[in-house]
Amino acid sequence: MTAAEPSHLLDARTALARRARLVFIEVAPWRVMAQGPDPIAGSIPDALRTSVRSDFAGTPTADSGHLPLPKRAAVRASARAHGIGPADDLVLYTRRIEELSSAARAWFVLTWAGFRSVRVLDGGLPAWVRAGGPTTRPRQPRPAGPVRDHVAPAWPPGDGGRRVLETTDVLEIARYGTLLDSRPASSYGGTPDDPRTGHIPHAIHAHSAELIAPDGLLRPPTELRKWFLSRRAIGGQEVGAYCGGGVSSALLVLAGALLGQQVGLYVDSWSAWERDGSLPVEKGAVLTRSAAVDTDCG
Structure with missing residues (x-):
């Protein structure tokens, strides 16, 4: 890790110690990742409930993938509906270990959309509980309205350092x-x-x-x-x-x-x-290491 990129990940103990200054966002995956009930009841207190499909993806078109980027304006409008702005300190997490990539997708979209402080909670909700963090029912989005008074309305230009490939x-x-x-x-x-x-x-x-x-x-x-x-x-x-x-x-x-x-x-x-017949496709098996969990292969 370099000094230039220190803050994309946050450990659970630090998150617990600083929770009064953080906005927690629970990210649901776009598809079911594991069968059965959640192993943990409740969620981080006052966390916002979001999902990859509804909050961090746009409407598919004939030429796009099934989870295209949303419009920047839509991401920012959704943030205002939740009562948050570009300067808030956001912490993203998922309920299960195998869903971590959904939090990474939300991190990519939010930083690309201009949010200045966005981090992923390392280990998600299970790590929070292991660190002694309390849980309660997550809150639902608030109706759309003005950004809180203390939030600066200006959004920074640029793409937050994220590169989107064509x-x-x-x-x-x-x-x-x-x-x-x-x-x-x-x-x-x-x-x-x-x-x-x-x-x-x-x-x-x-x-x-x-x-x-x-x-x-x-x-x-x-x-x-x-x-x-x-x-x-x-x-x-x-x-x-x-x-x-x-x-x-x-x-x-x-x-x-x-x-x-x-x-x-x-x-x-x-x-x-795969839908564009003019694009080349290659086949071939590879050697791969085993992993303890799978991730959201959206």
């Missing part, structure tokens, strides 16, 4: 840089009798589940760096990531940011690529 960018990065495919090995390898399954040519398999330690926390920076180095994803070359719909791969972008490595996100990902 198809032409992906083709170039795959050939001359490093393109990471964060889906499971079975998706990466493809099905022999289906010509539109497999991966983008030259993409390197990089299952995002491997970034999560058995205790549900993101692996420490030294391990993350080795993981990225083993995939030629640290250095001056351009690095990009994709998955099925820009959720699982958002976790690679977050991990890269912790290391000071920019990773561009192909938000439309495979769900758009």
